[in-house]
Amino acid sequence: MELFWFIPTHGDGRYLGTSEGARAVSYGYCKQIAQAADELGYSGVLLPTGKSCEDAWVVASSLVPVTEKLKFLVALRPGLMTPTIAARMSATLDRFSNGRLLINVVAGGDPVELAGDGLFLDHDERYRLTDEFLDIWRKELKGGEVSYAGDYLRVEGGEVLYPTVQQPYPPLYFGGSSEAAMEVAANHVDVYLTWGEPPDQVEQKISRMRALAAEKGRTLRFGIRLHVIVRPTEEEAWQAASELISHLDEATIASAQHIFARMDSEGQKRMSRLHKGDPSNLVISPNLWAGIGLVRGGAGTALVGSPDNVAARMKEYAELGIETFILSGYPHLEEAYRTAELLFPRLPLRLDKAEGARAFISPFGEMIANNRIPGRPQEEEAGAREVSTS
Numbered sequence: 001m002e003l004f005w006f007i008p009t010h011g012d013g014r015y016l017g018t019s020e021g022a023r024a025v026s027y028g029y030c031k032q033i034a035q036a037a038d039e040l041g042y043s044g045v046l047l048p049t050g051k052s053c054e055d056a057w058v059v060a061s062s063l064v065p066v067t068e069k070l071k072f073l074v075a076l077r078p079g080l081m082t083p084t085i086a087a088r089m090s091a092t093l094d095r096f097s098n099g100r101l102l103i104n105v106v107a108g109g110d111p112v113e114l115a116g117d118g119l120f121l122d123h124d125e126r127y128r129l130t131d132e133f134l135d136i137w138r139k140e141l142k143g144g145e146v147s148y149a150g151d152y153l154r155v156e157g158g159e160v161l162y163p164t165v166q167q168p169y170p171p172l173y174f175g176g177s178s179e180a181a182m183e184v185a186a187n188h189v190d191v192y193l194t195w196g197e198p199p200d201q202v203e204q205k206i207s208r209m210r211a212l213a214a215e216k217g218r219t220l221r222f223g224i225r226l227h228v229i230v231r232p233t234e235e236e237a238w239q240a241a242s243e244l245i246s247h248l249d250e251a252t253i254a255s256a257q258h259i260f261a262r263m264d265s266e267g268q269k270r271m272s273r274l275h276k277g278d279p280s281n282l283v284i285s286p287n288l289w290a291g292i293g294l295v296r297g298g299a300g301t302a303l304v305g306s307p308d309n310v311a312a313r314m315k316e317y318a319e320l321g322i323e324t325f326i327l328s329g330y331p332h333l334e335e336a337y338r339t340a341e342l343l344f345p346r347l348p349l350r351l352d353k354a355e356g357a358r359a360f361i362s363p364f365g366e367m368i369a370n371n372r373i374p375g376r377p378q379e380e381e382a383g384a385r386e387v388s389t390s
Contacts (some may be wrong), residue, residue: 001318002043002350003343004073005187006328007033009047009054014331017256018247022127023331025054027062033333034063035156037070040340044071046225046326048298057089065096073102073173075327078133079119079126080108084158086133087140091164099165100252105130105174105189107181109265110297121152123264127180128152134172134188141169152248173223177205178266186212189220191324194228195267196301197274198285199316206321218342224317224326227292227302228335230310230342241304244330245279245291253279256295263297271300285314299328311346318348 007030014021023029037045047056060072065312074093076086094101107126108114114126121129132150136158139146146158164170174185175193185192192209194202206222213220229244231237260272275282275290282291286307293300303310312326329335368374 001230001314001348002324004044004046004071004324005033005037005042006326006332007045007047007059008328008332009059010050010052012331015243015247016245016292016330017249017252020247026285029333030054030059030067033336034067034070036333036336038067040336040366041344041349042070042340043324043335044100044102045075046073046104046328047075049075049077049104050108050110051116053345056223057093060101061093061096061283064093064100065280068077069100071100071102072097073104074296075104075106076137077106077108078130079114079121079152079318080117080304081156083133083136083153084140084146084155087127087137087158087160088162090170091141091160092163094164094166094170095162097165099170101164101170102165102174103170104193105134105172105184107176107265109183109268110259111264112262123178124180125152126179126186127176131184131187138169165333179269180268182208182209182212185209185220186216186218191221191222191223193225193324193326195271195299196224196288196303197270198288199320201270202322203320210321221323221324222321223326224322225299225326226328227299228290228327228329228339228343229304230307230339232306232342234306234309236308237305241289241291241302245294248279248294253294256297260297261278268297271298274301276351303331307342307346311343314343314347 009025009030012025047059051058052298056074060074064072090101090103095328107130132153136146136148136153136155140160141159142163146155148155152317160339170353171190172188173191173193174189176182176185186209194205202224229237229241231240257272271293274284275293279294286292287303287305289302289304290300292302292319303313313388329339
């Protein structure tokens, strides 16, 4: 199991739907979150994309030099960039980060926003374009000249001169719930992502994707995108969830749901159906809460509960085949620490075992009376001192 965190380049705060408790998402703040995730042992971070976000490629490029091991999951946008230019960008950032780039393929789900960006294809056409885009992108990064004539894209002599560190190219991540999206995933991607739906729905998706990939002689890995609200007790966790949406009113929720309704993303439709815009109908599965999706697009569910219960739910997803958990919490800096402190010791994680690496399996803490290590029995400490002085 590996855990990713999130860089909130579209805003952050203590509450949803209000400026109270909000904070500016500056470069300094994003750097704090990235460095915290790097230090704590998260495998990587997801950078969101779209009209509401700071540009993911620029942000990732600025955060690579101030981190050491952290990987950056950055979006490619077929139809908004050419496959050859995207391949060159990918090769450069992968080399300059020494192999820390991951690619998130995003076909877009809001026709109004896409029109503002100059893309006027309908849902299924965007995925057919994405299929052509990834065909070109993958071939170019494997080396050699590529000439391609498709229904949407044409390239003559496309070439990437500098190879990537990760061979044959940085891993491709992709999420999409429609049949058109799943076909693209089966053809091209390495990791299929789902938003945080109830386990039975996730199981159906994984089964469907495994079968589609097998038809093409391929295998996939799987990941899930979730928020997390974990506290020492169940009561504290659910109180925190309630506080997170305590400033929402009916008008704000209705306005957000109206915008979601215009989107042609099947994933967004599935998120909205989980709660139907009803604040009284938010617990959709044990410890799975849909309150964030009342006003936030995309991932709208959170695992809420005590460390033991949240870890148990994550392990249930893992048993279905989920390997990568892309998590987030409000506010993201503090919750990165809280999640690591409360969950890492309870999960079978891929953690850095290098000398000096921070290990929350055995947290150290402040010395007691300038003399004792917290959590270590006095007898054990006395024996250690005797050995060291003998």
